[in-house]
Amino acid sequence: MSPVPAVVLLAGLAAAALLAERTVSVALIAAVLLAACLQAPRRRRWPYLVGTLASGAFLLLFSPLAARYGGVVYWSGPEVPVVGRLDVTSEEVAEALYQALRLVAVGLAFAAYALLVDQDRVLLAAGRLRRSVLAIALATRLLPTLERDASGYVEALRGRGVTVEGLRGRARLLSPLVAGSLERSLNLAESMEARGFGRPGRTRAPQPAWETLDRLAVVGAVAIVVAGVLWL
Amino acid sequence: MALARADSLTYRYPGAARPALAGVSLELHPGELVCLLGPSGSGKSTLLRALAGLVPHFHGGAFAGRVEVAGRDTRRARPSDLVGAVASVFQDPEDQVVFAGVRNEVEFGLENVGVAPAEIGPRALQALGVMGAGHLAGRRTHELSAGELQRVCVAAALALRPRLLLLDEPTSQLDPEAAETLLERATRLGSAVVISEQRPALPLERCDRVVFMDGGRIELDAPRDAALAWLAAEHPTFLAHEPAHVGRNLEGDTLVRVGSAAYAYGDRVVPVPDVELVRGEVIALTGPNGVGKTTLAKLAAGLLEPASGRVERNGRAAYLSQDPGRYVVEDRVLDEVALGVGGDRDRARCALARVGLAGFDDRHPRDLSSGERERLALASVLVTEPDVLVLDEPTRGMDPERKLELAALLAREAPRRATLVVTHDLTFAADVADRIESAAPAKEAVLA
Numbered sequence: 001m002s003p004v005p006a007v008v009l010l011a012g013l014a015a016a017a018l019l020a021e022r023t024v025s026v027a028l029i030a031a032v033l034l035a036a037c038l039q040a041p042r043r044r045r046w047p048y049l050v051g052t053l054a055s056g057a058f059l060l061l062f063s064p065l066a067a068r069y070g071g072v073v074y075w076s077g078p079e080v081p082v083v084g085r086l087d088v089t090s091e092e093v094a095e096a097l098y099q100a101l102r103l104v105a106v107g108l109a110f111a112a113y114a115l116l117v118d119q120d121r122v123l124l125a126a127g128r129l130r131r132s133v134l135a136i137a138l139a140t141r142l143l144p145t146l147e148r149d150a151s152g153y154v155e156a157l158r159g160r161g162v163t164v165e166g167l168r169g170r171a172r173l174l175s176p177l178v179a180g181s182l183e184r185s186l187n188l189a190e191s192m193e194a195r196g197f198g199r200p201g202r203t204r205a206p207q208p209a210w211e212t213l214d215r216l217a218v219v220g221a222v223a224i225v226v227a228g229v230l231w232l
Numbered sequence: 233m234a235l236a237r238a239d240s241l242t243y244r245y246p247g248a249a250r251p252a253l254a255g256v257s258l259e260l261h262p263g264e265l266v267c268l269l270g271p272s273g274s275g276k277s278t279l280l281r282a283l284a285g286l287v288p289h290f291h292g293g294a295f296a297g298r299v300e301v302a303g304r305d306t307r308r309a310r311p312s313d314l315v316g317a318v319a320s321v322f323q324d325p326e327d328q329v330v331f332a333g334v335r336n337e338v339e340f341g342l343e344n345v346g347v348a349p350a351e352i353g354p355r356a357l358q359a360l361g362v363m364g365a366g367h368l369a370g371r372r373t374h375e376l377s378a379g380e381l382q383r384v385c386v387a388a389a390l391a392l393r394p395r396l397l398l399l400d401e402p403t404s405q406l407d408p409e410a411a412e413t414l415l416e417r418a419t420r421l422g423s424a425v426v427i428s429e430q431r432p433a434l435p436l437e438r439c440d441r442v443v444f445m446d447g448g449r450i451e452l453d454a455p456r457d458a459a460l461a462w463l464a465a466e467h468p469t470f471l472a473h474e475p476a477h478v479g480r481n482l483e484g485d486t487l488v489r490v491g492s493a494a495y496a497y498g499d500r501v502v503p504v505p506d507v508e509l510v511r512g513e514v515i516a517l518t519g520p521n522g523v524g525k526t527t528l529a530k531l532a533a534g535l536l537e538p539a540s541g542r543v544e545r546n547g548r549a550a551y552l553s554q555d556p557g558r559y560v561v562e563d564r565v566l567d568e569v570a571l572g573v574g575g576d577r578d579r580a581r582c583a584l585a586r587v588g589l590a591g592f593d594d595r596h597p598r599d600l601s602s603g604e605r606e607r608l609a610l611a612s613v614l615v616t617e618p619d620v621l622v623l624d625e626p627t628r629g630m631d632p633e634r635k636l637e638l639a640a641l642l643a644r645e646a647p648r649r650a651t652l653v654v655t656h657d658l659t660f661a662a663d664v665a666d667r668i669e670s671a672a673p674a675k676e677a678v679l680a
Contacts (some may be wrong), residue, residue, distance in 0.1 A: 043445050044280055055472065059391075075531075090452055118332070119332060120331045120332050134330075139500050146662060148374075152553070152558050153561065155530075155535055155553065156555075157571075158551075159551030159552065160550055160551075160572035160612055160613050160615075161550065165313055175563065176561050180560075182599075183557075187324065187327035188329075188330065189290075190286060190290050191328035193286065193310075194311055194319075194320045194322075195315060195344060195392075196316070196341055197312065197340075197386070199312040199313065199315065199344055199346075200361055201344055203342075203346050203348065204352075205339045205353055206350070206352075206353040215643075
């Protein structure tokens with residue numbers, strides 16, 4: 001499938017997940033997106049999956065504690081200053097599950113975009129939106145770049161006998177990683193300027209024409225969004 | 233008529249105490265090859281950036297004097313307006329890649345300057361072919377070796393068919409044969425080429441003119457023959473010289489022995505050369521890009537474990553990465569070095585003094601120049617007093633005088649340990665090593 005229809009399809013699935021009213025529909029969309037993400041190589045996909053699923057789990061576990069509605073109480077906890085009494089009701093759990101699945105579905109749609117779509121070709125197809133799409137494409141590449149940088153730091157530390165262990169050890173790398181990516185972004189911006197980026201009169205290399213599957217994907221994306229509004 | 237001209241150019245980076253360029257005047261003529269030499273921090277990269285219009289437009293700072301390129305004053309023309317007349321290749325190829333696909337990367341500049349759509353693909357493929365990188369057109373940029381990426385970056389510049397090509401250490405990660413090919417092909421197209429190099433032997437063989445800079449000033453601007461005579465008298469380290477170190481045959485304890493080993497990168501199995509490291513000996517490992525030198529270095533240092541074969545290690549090993557940017561974890565130079573010895577600042581101060589960074593304790597590692605960062609990285613490794621010291625391309629970006637200092641330091645400290653230096657720099661290898669091993673390409677395998 002060409003990248004632009006793939007992006008449209010992923011965006012359609014994310015939109016349908018946000019528009020659908022039934023938890024089971026959202027769960028189904030999330031499952032489809034998860035299956036797509038699992039097609040990516042294991043080494044690349046794990047940060048995206050862990051990040052997305054952990055965010056969903058966090059929302060599922062903690063939002064019922066913060067919410068205060070519903071009649072069927074599953075658990076009643078202590079009184080906490082400012083927040084009030086902690087309790088969990090069946091309605092709060094159902095709502096938390098629904099919202100967590102929506103979050104997971106949107107996160108997985110982004111993960112599938114980052115892992116499976118040729119972002120170069122999305123960028124090349126962007127036409128007038130090229131600057132914005134370039135920014136998104138470069139931002140999407142940030143995570144894998146940070147991952148490679150982190151491995152480099154860990155290796156250099158091991159090379160001088162320092163082991164990086166636990167959350168605290170890894171947190172120590174956060175500051176050099178951020179500073180390093182800022183340095184790199186400046187170098188990249190300079191390189192882009194030196195290659196004429198932003199100059200008027202730009203042209204585009206010819207791109208391959210869409211095939212039947214690409215057209216079907218776009219039609220499917222529209223259909224999913226409509227279904228999300230009307231039936232799901 | 234001059235293709236480019238700098239006239240009394242003085243430039244100071246924002247917040248810098250002294251100017252990076254001071255009263256530089258220079259003319260460049262169509263078709264000539266100019267070799268730009270000088271110590272680290274002498275202003276070579278800044279001069280190349282001024283000729284591309286990036287100084288002052290991209291960097292800001294205080295700019296005085298005048299630079300004209302292809303008849304356009306760079307104070308008025310933006311760098312993107314000069315593209316086509318000028319193309320630049322910067323020091324670090326990894327930091328200049330925009331796209332994930334090699335062909336898209338080369339086509340990027342052509343699209344920006346408005347080349348007709350039908351011509352973009354053929355011109356990109358032709359430029360890749362000229363650089364011997366045609367077979368990389370369908371590859372992903374993050375999968376390429378540093379040497380391959382360097383060739384792609386030069387191809388991206390050549391595709392623009394510039395009248396002036398500015399190359400900032402374009403061969404820093406290439407083996408000698410690949411470096412020669414790159415230089416020969418980059419100069420074949422008839423553009424004027426300015427090449428800044430810290431491995432100057434090759435460009436000095438081919439250039440028409442030499443410009444030597446120091447302290448932001450041009451010390452010499454002369455035709456090749458006159459320049460060679462001047463360099464022999466004033467800066468002999470920039471010329472081929474007798475090795476500074478006489479090789480010895482040593483028979484000490486064997487600290488590392490690698491035999492018939494291979495390492496698996498996923499399902500790709502890379503055989504690595506055999507090597508034996510003896511206490512007191514310095515071995516230089518040279519060879520073409522991609523033969524497994526870095527893999528061997530990491531195996532010897534214990535950072536990787538072999539998929540097959542034998543790797544025996546005795547004693548503690550330390551490994552200096554190719555990238556000095558990996559030694560900037562702490563906020564102070566002293567703390568960075570002390571990190572490897574459990575925060576022992578006395579030992580860290582001693583290590584800093586050994587590499588010539590005494591008094592740098594409170595500086596932030598990111599505020600150091602590239603040459604100083606190299607020495608900080610070395611101190612961070614030396615401080616651990618390893619039995620086995622493995623250095624992977626330690627002279628990248630280092631000027632010839634610094635290389636000689638490093639060779640002398642390693643020779644002084646050699647009796648304490650076994651030292652393995654992986655390098656493409658044959659002059660440095662001859663200066664530093666008791667023994668030079670040349671790794672030959674071996675056939676890769678794929679795991680079933």
